[in-house]
Amino acid sequence: MTAFLIAGLTLRELARRRLVTAVAVLTLAIVAFTLWGTLRLAGASVHGEALPTAGLRGAAAGIVILLAFLFSFVLALGAALVAAPAMGESVANGEILTLLARPIRRADVVFGRWLGTLAALILYVAVTGGIKLAVVRFATGYLPPHPLAALAFLAGLATVVTTASIALATRLPVLAAGIVAALLFGFAWIGGILEAIGLALGNTGLADAGTVITLAFPTDALWRGALYALQPAVMTAAVTTMPAATPNPFSVAAPPPGALIAWACGWVLAVFAAGVASFRTRDL
Amino acid sequence: MPDAIAVRGLAKRYGRIDALHDLTLRVAPGECLGFLGPNGAGKSTAVKLLLGLVRPTGGDGELLGRPLGDRATRRRIGYLPEIFRYPGWLSAREVLAFHARLLHLAEAPRSIDAVLDEVGLLARADDRVAAYSKGMQQRLGLAVALLGDPDLVFLDEPTSALDPLGRSDVRALIERLRARGTAVFLNSHLLGEVERVCDRVCIVDGGHVVAEGAIDALLRGAHGARVLLDDGWHHYDVTAAEIPDVVARLVAGGARVHAVEPKQISLEERFLELVRPA
Numbered sequence: 001m002t003a004f005l006i007a008g009l010t011l012r013e014l015a016r017r018r019l020v021t022a023v024a025v026l027t028l029a030i031v032a033f034t035l036w037g038t039l040r041l042a043g044a045s046v047h048g049e050a051l052p053t054a055g056l057r058g059a060a061a062g063i064v065i066l067l068a069f070l071f072s073f074v075l076a077l078g079a080a081l082v083a084a085p086a087m088g089e090s091v092a093n094g095e096i097l098t099l100l101a102r103p104i105r106r107a108d109v110v111f112g113r114w115l116g117t118l119a120a121l122i123l124y125v126a127v128t129g130g131i132k133l134a135v136v137r138f139a140t141g142y143l144p145p146h147p148l149a150a151l152a153f154l155a156g157l158a159t160v161v162t163t164a165s166i167a168l169a170t171r172l173p174v175l176a177a178g179i180v181a182a183l184l185f186g187f188a189w190i191g192g193i194l195e196a197i198g199l200a201l202g203n204t205g206l207a208d209a210g211t212v213i214t215l216a217f218p219t220d221a222l223w224r225g226a227l228y229a230l231q232p233a234v235m236t237a238a239v240t241t242m243p244a245a246t247p248n249p250f251s252v253a254a255p256p257p258g259a260l261i262a263w264a265c266g267w268v269l270a271v272f273a274a275g276v277a278s279f280r281t282r283d284l
Numbered sequence: 285m286p287d288a289i290a291v292r293g294l295a296k297r298y299g300r301i302d303a304l305h306d307l308t309l310r311v312a313p314g315e316c317l318g319f320l321g322p323n324g325a326g327k328s329t330a331v332k333l334l335l336g337l338v339r340p341t342g343g344d345g346e347l348l349g350r351p352l353g354d355r356a357t358r359r360r361i362g363y364l365p366e367i368f369r370y371p372g373w374l375s376a377r378e379v380l381a382f383h384a385r386l387l388h389l390a391e392a393p394r395s396i397d398a399v400l401d402e403v404g405l406l407a408r409a410d411d412r413v414a415a416y417s418k419g420m421q422q423r424l425g426l427a428v429a430l431l432g433d434p435d436l437v438f439l440d441e442p443t444s445a446l447d448p449l450g451r452s453d454v455r456a457l458i459e460r461l462r463a464r465g466t467a468v469f470l471n472s473h474l475l476g477e478v479e480r481v482c483d484r485v486c487i488v489d490g491g492h493v494v495a496e497g498a499i500d501a502l503l504r505g506a507h508g509a510r511v512l513l514d515d516g517w518h519h520y521d522v523t524a525a526e527i528p529d530v531v532a533r534l535v536a537g538g539a540r541v542h543a544v545e546p547k548q549i550s551l552e553e554r555f556l557e558l559v560r561p562a
């Protein structure tokens with residue numbers, strides 16, 4: 001199928017650029033820091049006494065969540081900035097003219113670009129996320145309750161940003177599409193905080209505004225899913241008993257409801273369809 | 285056999301700009317049409333409309349007997365865009381291999397070598413496109429357009445980056461295509477070349493067709509003759525068919541005719557007459 005040919009081309013393109021090397025070097029650096037930090041944590045002592053196991057586990061859990069939080073930002077930014085050129089570059093340099101003169105559908109081009117980008121990002125999530133979890137586990141013996149679910153939620157977050165970036169790049173210049181997609185992710189993050197603050201203060205207006213933002217760009221819900229999967233049961237219990245605690249993006253009381261996950265899936269389908277429609281009607 | 289191209293009233297407006305206005309045109313199988321016009325006349329727009337890359341604001345038509353935009357028909361069509369750049373990280377052979385797969389081409393390696401040879405790129409086929417000169421990129425574009433033995437080829441200024449050798453190569457290539465029965469739609473500013481390889485031309489200006497027809501017919505109307513008599517050259521504004529009558533009249537009138545030269549204007553002169561602002 002043509003879309004798979006295009007996806008293959010997208011992957012080869014990513015592989016041949018120096019991007020992969022650069023990302024590998026950066027990832028290694030982060031992993032090295034994580035290893036160093038967690039090893040020191042494991043060897044740390046309070047008043048000359050080694051950290052009790054529960055304390056060590058709690059600290060390790062915090063580190064994992066913080067790492068995942070930073071990773072979600074890097075991932076979203078990477079998705080926005082990788083997806084836009086995957087879709088838009090061949091339009092910008094005119095190569096698309098030679099491709100579309102072949103017996104292929106424009107929808108195949110959009111789908112192939114989307115698929116190729118996503119395959120690369122999911123691989124990145126699996127490898128990098130896996131390595132980081134393994135490092136923490138090696139240094140402290142701690143593993144979060146649902147590591148695979150957390151990685152799946154992060155991959156979902158990457159899917160949302162990728163879909164937005166590709167749909168935007170069917171019309172906008174590459175750089176604009178990438179930046180707008182990254183900004184939307186940032187707004188959604190702020191929306192999530194507004195929602196939490198609104199709920200904590202009992203201000204329904206604020207909470208509703210936050211909800212609308214997080215529904216319009218459903219990355220925050222997916223981040224909360226990843227967070228819940230990474231949170232040890234004791235932490236979840238603590239959050240549940242203190243509902244009015246300071247709102248923060250580092251703890252949740254419950255996993256995102258199924259309806260919200262379904263909404264995110266529907267959102268991806270709808271935005272993808274909009275991208276295809278936009279590309280099909282574009283004059284090249 | 286259906287016409288290679290048949291369009292009726294094809295039009296494209298970009299906001300206030302009438303890029304192409306009411307283009308009605310037929311190109312027979314195996315025919316070479318020169319599509320000429322000054323910058324911004326609507327030549328590239330016409331090609332993109334025919335290929336379905338741009339949506340028309342009016343008119344319709346067929347390529348090879350199938351409606352414009354038909355997907356399967358594109359297997360039999362080649363296209364060299366005016367402005368394009370292949371990704372620099374691929375080699376020419378890889379670009380062609382990818383297109384061969386999009387075409388579901390059997391015996392792809394042989395066809396690829398054949399088109400690379402035809403455009404004179406075989407020796408550099410495994411170099412990355414990033415290291416190509418502009419002319420080499422254009423040759424690669426030509427190779428892509430020729431892949432899969434198309435029945436109809438659109439060439440949008442194929443020689444704009446080529447050296448004189450390359451231009452003569454393209455001329456020979458178009459002649460080979462015609463011999464093979466491939467129709468060619470050629471956008472070009474090099475009127476000398478068009479005059480040599482095309483059967484017919486269509487001249488557009490500001491989106492409007494200002495002249496269309498066989499090259500001979502287009503130039504014929506402007507023929508004249510000059511005749512050398514005892515007292516020097518005399519000009520006669522007549523068609524080629526009338527020259528013997530003129531000479532006979534002169535001789536009957538007692539004049540001594542030393543030489544007769546039919547004055548033939550070139551396509552370029554005719555073009556300038558047609559599109560130069562009055």
Ligand SMILES: Nc1ncnc2c1ncn2[C@@H]1O[C@H](COP(=O)(O)OP(=O)(O)OP(=O)(O)O)[C@@H](O)[C@H]1O
Pocket residue numbers: 283298301302303321322323324325326327328329330366
């Ligand atoms: N995407 C576009 N948006 C707006 N106007 C356009 C677009 N593409 C072409 N035009 C306009 O349409 C007209 C015809 O352009 P076109 O590219 O077809 O000219 P051309 O005959 O190929 O010229 P050249 O010899 O310079 O290649 C021009 O006035 C151009 O500005």
Ligand SMILES: [Mg+2]
Pocket residue numbers: 327328329366440
């Ligand atoms: Mg042009």
